[in-house]
Amino acid sequence: MQGTAGAGGPGVRRVLAPLALAQFICSFAGSNMNVMINDISEDLDTTVQGVQVAITIFLLVMAALMIPGGKLTDKWGRKRCLTAGLIVYGAGAVLSAVSPGLGVLIIGNSILEGVGTALLIPPVYILTTLLFTDTASRARAFGVIMAMGGVGAAAGPLIGGLITSAISWRAAFVFQALVIVVIVVLSRRIDDPLPPDPARPFDTVGAVLSAAGLVLLVTGILAVDDNGWLALGLLLAGAAVLAVFFRWVHRRERAGREPLLSVSLFRNRTSNLGLITQNAQWLMLMGTSFTVAAYLQVVRGYDAIETGVIFTAATLGILVSSLAAERLAERRPQRTLVMAGFVMTVVGIGVLIALVAGSPSAWAFAPGLLLIGLGLGVMLTPSVNVVQSCFPESRQGEISGLSRSVSNLGSSLGTAVAGTILVSGLSKGAYATAMAALALIGLLGLVAAGLLPRGGSPAGAARTAGAGTPGRP
Known part of the structure; x- marks a missing residue:
């Protein structure tokens, strides 16, 4: 089979390249708009909150459709879903580039790119599991893909800022479309290891219920700033729909x-x-x-390129720790790495709040962002490996969709929670409050990591990574 790998020669790297690039561009799309807030709102005659809604809907669509997307790979085939997702995503990027208003931007960026991502990300991880048959090469492959995802999310502001400042925010979407074209060309080398099963049933009712429940939950968070009672109603409705969903799939x-x-x-x-x-x-x-990004642009008045440059510290941190992930996994248990990552990230948030509050210099952001990037890079891959290793290969498609949906829901909630706090009053106080809320989430994550089993030698990390995989931001 073409591209099936053990140790990983040139042919294997050619197979990995489009898969890693696909994860990169999807993560990039989730964060690059953050540095375009002012440019987009002025050009399209909308508000910061309007752009925030567009960003959140994009992340939410991914979270809501990732599980159905994972199940469709069995019915339609992994290669076919990957190609279809790339085409839909590319069409959304082109539409976003020419959008005359916020509504068209939401259709292109939030809907089409979100749907495209939900179709293409599950195949990325399932194909990696099937094509990289040796545990060591599979562990390295997942490390590369997760690193590209983290770097894409962190480098999004820098690359988006450079393109926006040099040309326009619309050119950033043209850049995405061009990368999609490159991925489509490179992915022609990939063969689907398993034939599709068109006769396989698809749980349409379950897909609708899961998507509706997630949409209601995040919409409720977004509505907190405008109407507390409406927000509460949406949150309760979302919880109720998800309860019905779990009852439905259990009965089925x-x-x-x-x-x-x-x-x-x-x-x-x-x-x-x-x-x-x-x-x-x-x-x-x-x-x-x-x-x-919102604080730098709205409160301090920085432009897109200045905002992107400041984010370089976080990008560098994620890149360095992600590239060291394989060596770290050989020396430390995954539980230790995940806990260390949370500690480092929370400390980074504290440093960020303290230094920025006490200094008007842009350099005050660097130490905190660097620590946050280092912490996130250390724990992204181990957390995924912990989940994937719990299930046999026959369930990797299913757990991959769930894993990516949970991660993308986190991305949606992060933008929604922080954005809701910020739009209530874009000031130093609101900025610090939003960051403190994120630090609290980090502490809760640390508690969950501390409850993970203590077992698992460093050498077991390679076996863990080989057992399965994830996808996201």
């Missing part, structure tokens, strides 16, 4: 019919704790990105 599973998501996935305590850490990590990453 007991009847011997294939559900959208097996409830047995939630019976594994280690996996559940790992999912909590994933959610917290992406919540902090995207929440920090939005909060700092």
Whole structure:
């Protein structure tokens, strides 16, 4: 089979390149708009909150559709879903580049790019599991993909800022479309290891219920600033719909019919704790990105390029720690790495708040952002490996969709929570409050990481990574 790998020669690297690039561009899309807030709001005659809604809807669409997207890979085929997702995403990027108003931007960026991402990300991780058959090469492959995801999210503000300042914010979407073209060309080398099963049933009712519940939850968070009672109603409605969803899939599973998501996935305590850490990590990453970008532009009046340059510290931190992830996994248990990552990230947030409050210099952001980037990079891959290793290969498609949905929900919540606090009063006080809320989430993630099993030698990290995989921001 073309591209199937053991140790990983040139042919294998050619297979990995489009998969890693796909993760990079999807994570990039979730954060690069943060430095365009002023430019987009002025050009499209909208508000900061309007741009925040567009960003949040993009992340929410991914979270809501990632589980259905993962299930469709069995029915349509992994390669076909990957290609379809790339085409839909590319069309959304082009539409966003020419959008005359916020509504069209939401259709292009938030809807089409979100749907495209939900279709293409599950195949990225499932194909990696199937194509990289040797545990060591698979561990390295997942390390590269997760590193590209983290760097894409952190480098989004810098690259977006450079393009916006040099040309315009619209050119940033043209850049995304061009990268998609490159991925489509490179992915022609990938063969789907398994044939699709068109006759396989798809749980449409479950897909609608899960998506509706997630949409209601995040919409409720967004509505807190405008109407507290409406927000409470939406949150309760979202919880109720998700309760109905879990009851539906449980009954479907007991009847011997294939559900959208097996409830047995939630019976594994280690996996559940790992999912909590994933959610917290992406919540902090995207929440920090939005909060700092909004503060720099709205409060301090920095332009897109200045904002992007300041974010270089976080990008550098994620890149350095992600590249060292394989060596760290050989020396330290995954539980230790995840806990260390949370500690470093929370300390970084504290340093960021303290230094920025006491200095008007842009350099005051660097130490805190660097620590945040280092902490996130240390724990992104181990958290994913903890979850994926809990299930056999036959369930990797299902757990991959759930893992990515939980991570993307964290991204949505990070932008929603931070944005809701900020739009209530863009001032130093609101900025510090938003960052303090993210630090609290980090502490909760640390508690979840501390409850992970103490077992698992450093050498077990390679076996863990080889057991399965994730996807996101």
